[in-house]
Amino acid sequence: MTLFSPKCPSSHYAPISSSSSSSKRFFPPPSRKWVSVELSRKRQWNVISMKDETISVPVTPIKDVPLEKTGNGVLPTVSPKEYHGVAGLSSNQGESTVSITVVGASGDLAKKKIFPALFALYYEDCLPEHFTIFGYARSKMTDAELRDMVSRTLTCRIDKRENCSDKMEQFLKRCFYHSGQYDSEDHFGELDKKLKEHEGGRLANRLFYLSIPPNIFINVVKSASKSASSANGWTRVIVEKPFGRDSESSSALTRGLKQYLMEDQIFRIDHYLGKELVENLSVLRFSNLVFEPLWSRQYIRNVQLIFSEDFGTEGRGGYFDSYGIIRDIMQNHLLQILALFAMETPVSLDAEDIRNEKVKVLRSMKPLQLENVVVGQYKSHTKGGITYPSYTEDKTVPKDSITPTFAAAALFIDNARWDGVPFLMKAGKALHTRRTEIRVQFRHVPGNLYKRNFGTDLDRATNELVIRVQPDEAIYLKINNKVPGLGMRLDRSNLNLHYAARYSKEIPDAYERLLLDAIEGERRLFIRSDELDAAWELFTPLLKELEEKKIAPELYPYGSRGPVGAHYLAAKYKVRWGDLSA
Numbered sequence: 351m352t353l354f355s356p357k358c359p360s361s362h363y364a365p366i367s368s369s370s371s372s373s374k375r376f377f378p379p380p381s382r383k384w385v386s387v388e389l390s391r392k393r394q395w396n397v398i399s400m401k402d403e404t405i406s407v408p409v410t411p412i413k414d415v416p417l418e419k420t421g422n423g424v425l426p427t428v429s430p431k432e433y434h435g436v437a438g439l440s441s442n443q444g445e446s447t448v449s450i451t452v453v454g455a456s457g458d459l460a461k462k463k464i465f466p467a468l469f470a471l472y473y474e475d476c477l478p479e480h481f482t483i484f485g486y487a488r489s490k491m492t493d494a495e496l497r498d499m500v501s502r503t504l505t506c507r508i509d510k511r512e513n514c515s516d517k518m519e520q521f522l523k524r525c526f527y528h529s530g531q532y533d534s535e536d537h538f539g540e541l542d543k544k545l546k547e548h549e550g551g552r553l554a555n556r557l558f559y560l561s562i563p564p565n566i567f568i569n570v571v572k573s574a575s576k577s578a579s580s581a582n583g584w585t586r587v588i589v590e591k592p593f594g595r596d597s598e599s600s601s602a603l604t605r606g607l608k609q610y611l612m613e614d615q616i617f618r619i620d621h622y623l624g625k626e627l628v629e630n631l632s633v634l635r636f637s638n639l640v641f642e643p644l645w646s647r648q649y650i651r652n653v654q655l656i657f658s659e660d661f662g663t664e665g666r667g668g669y670f671d672s673y674g675i676i677r678d679i680m681q682n683h684l685l686q687i688l689a690l691f692a693m694e695t696p697v698s699l700d701a702e703d704i705r706n707e708k709v710k711v712l713r714s715m716k717p718l719q720l721e722n723v724v725v726g727q728y729k730s731h732t733k734g735g736i737t738y739p740s741y742t743e744d745k746t747v748p749k750d751s752i753t754p755t756f757a758a759a760a761l762f763i764d765n766a767r768w769d770g771v772p773f774l775m776k777a778g779k780a781l782h783t784r785r786t787e788i789r790v791q792f793r794h795v796p797g798n799l800y801k802r803n804f805g806t807d808l809d810r811a812t813n814e815l816v817i818r819v820q821p822d823e824a825i826y827l828k829i830n831n832k833v834p835g836l837g838m839r840l841d842r843s844n845l846n847l848h849y850a851a852r853y854s855k856e857i858p859d860a861y862e863r864l865l866l867d868a869i870e871g872e873r874r875l876f877i878r879s880d881e882l883d884a885a886w887e888l889f890t891p892l893l894k895e896l897e898e899k900k901i902a903p904e905l906y907p908y909g910s911r912g913p914v915g916a917h918y919l920a921a922k923y924k925v926r927w928g929d930l931s932a
């Protein structure tokens with residue numbers, strides 16, 4: 351399957367793109383007979399939805415269609431021919447461009463992740479022939495200075511070294527910079543002019559990546575939509591987390607964005623959804639007969655979602671202190687994994703079908719209870735002659751901060767499949783290791799014939815499926831087997847799919863997949879607003895209670911396994927954390 355070039359692997363599951371080519375992604379393919387045009391009177395573009403893609407056209411060219419016939423803003427269907435006619439796209443009909451504007455290009459995320467991911471896509475021939483990248487921020491920079499900044503963070507993968515420096519040079523030539531204020535329609539108007547020059551009269555598709563602090567999201571969306579949205583192609587906006595701090599602020603953000611954008615122009619990114627093993631979760635479950643029948647309370651004793659980092663907030667304490675680990679990791683990354691893990695089989699692999707199932711899981715869950723949560727904060731620790739600082743020693747953090755850098759929680763899904771099964775989450779910074787895992791502990795074998803060989807500790811003998819999201823990606827299943835020989839000794843072994851051993855290809859960064867999806871209009875891995883609302887409803891009461899009651903976090907030494915409280919919480923539900931021996 352090819353999208354932009356035969357070399358670019360499609361990130362779609364389904365044959366959505368089997369008939370796609372670069373131009374087809376941006377035009378209604380002639381073979382598709384009808385499209386429906388949804389007209390928004392307040393916006394500068396209309397969204398055209400087909401079975402599996404959405405594109406936007408400007409309001410003005412279709413002004414002749416009588417509005418009174420449209421009912422609730424939905425126009426009668428028009429054929430692609432009519433569409434092209436009314437949209438006046440006759441000149442360069444076969445050609446389209448994509449302009450990607452990284453708003454906040456001078457910042458950490460842009461340098462660390464976005465530009466390198468765009469380069470990787472370029473290297474893989476996954477960007478369309480006509481594309482331009484613009485950096486936008488307040489800092490004064492020339493194009494050359496932006497290129498210099500970007501070039502410092504570009505790398506080629508070990509298996510992709512061929513022509514690497516040539517490719518980098520070609521890529522950098524497609525990168526430009528515009529300095530402007532985030533709330534200035536004039537400055538975005540200037541950007542618009544520059545974009546138009548690069549687009550050269552082709553059908554222009556525009557993607558804006560908001561790599562900026564959340565308090566300026568709406569300013570940017572307002573200015574960009576008024577002054578720099580595409581006049582004849584689609585306009586999409588990738589929004590980075592945090593999407594608010596609680597239900598109220600998140601709803602306010604959604605309302606603010608929706609003043610200027612339609613829901614399907616908003617791509618709320620959770621980069622964990624772009625990670626290879628998170629993508630593989632559904633494949634593992636729904637394409638292997640051996641797993642799906644076991645995927646319920648009948649066979650699964652508990653599920654553990656574990657995130658740990660072996661470094662502190664270093665440098666990001668300012669942001670982190672007003673959010674804390676529950677908002678930073680649990681409410682989004684771990685909860686998204688949980689929803690994918692626990693959802694029912696979707697009707698199809700279409701984005702809406704998957705997101706419908708995920709939201710059902712979230713809405714079946716009970717809001718978190720304080721008694722099911724443990725919070726911690728790292729303190730200074732000296733090891734091997736090196737002293738590691740406490741969280742509150744970070745210069746950007748108030749000395750008396752009680753923001754949790756660690757949390758463990760027990761969550762429950764009130765539905766027939768998962769009733770009574772504890773889903774335990776654990777997330778922490780400055781722990782002993784960097785690792786993200788999903789651990790599935792199965793029930794004990796009833797009437798186990800081999801009890802004698804295992805002794806009284808039946809937990810040791812139960813099967814455990816581990817999906818190691820990172821690092822060193824792997825999926826392994828702990829099983830019991832006989833030690834070869836004349837005796838009858840049992841042993842624990844791993845059936846191990848170790849990615850590095852199985853595949854020679856390096857795994858792409860999550861941002862590559864997600865950027866490609868946003869360019870293609872694939873929404874499966876982005877968060878829909880109802881999912882976001884449901885996620886916040888689970889965490890908001892707890893977050894408020896923690897703040898109102900000023901719950902002091904349990905201190906744990908930098909580099910340790912976190913507070914002991916996490917073990918008591920697990921024990922309350924007869925669970926032992928699976929990562930203890932790791």
Ligand SMILES: NC(=O)C1=CN([C@@H]2O[C@H](COP(=O)(O)OP(=O)(O)OC[C@H]3O[C@@H](n4cnc5c(N)ncnc54)[C@H](OP(=O)(O)O)[C@@H]3O)[C@@H](O)[C@H]2O)C=CC1
Pocket residue numbers: 454455456457458459460487488489532560561562563564566590591592669
């Ligand atoms: N960094 C990371 O690893 C991750 C970041 N994120 C999210 O991505 C977004 C960007 O993150 P990151 O790059 O770290 O952010 P930065 O703090 O580096 O900010 C990005 C750019 O925004 C501008 N900016 C910063 N603060 C302000 C302000 N108060 N008012 C106006 N402009 C400001 C600056 O550009 P200039 O001054 O030139 O205008 C800065 O270079 C944030 O929403 C963050 O939460 C999400 C996951 C990981």
Ligand SMILES: O=C1O[C@H](COP(=O)(O)O)[C@@H](O)[C@H](O)[C@H]1O
Pocket residue numbers: 621659678679
């Ligand atoms: O979103 C975030 O994620 C990073 C961890 O991402 P990873 O891909 O490196 O695992 C985390 O450090 C950061 O605090 C958080 O905002």
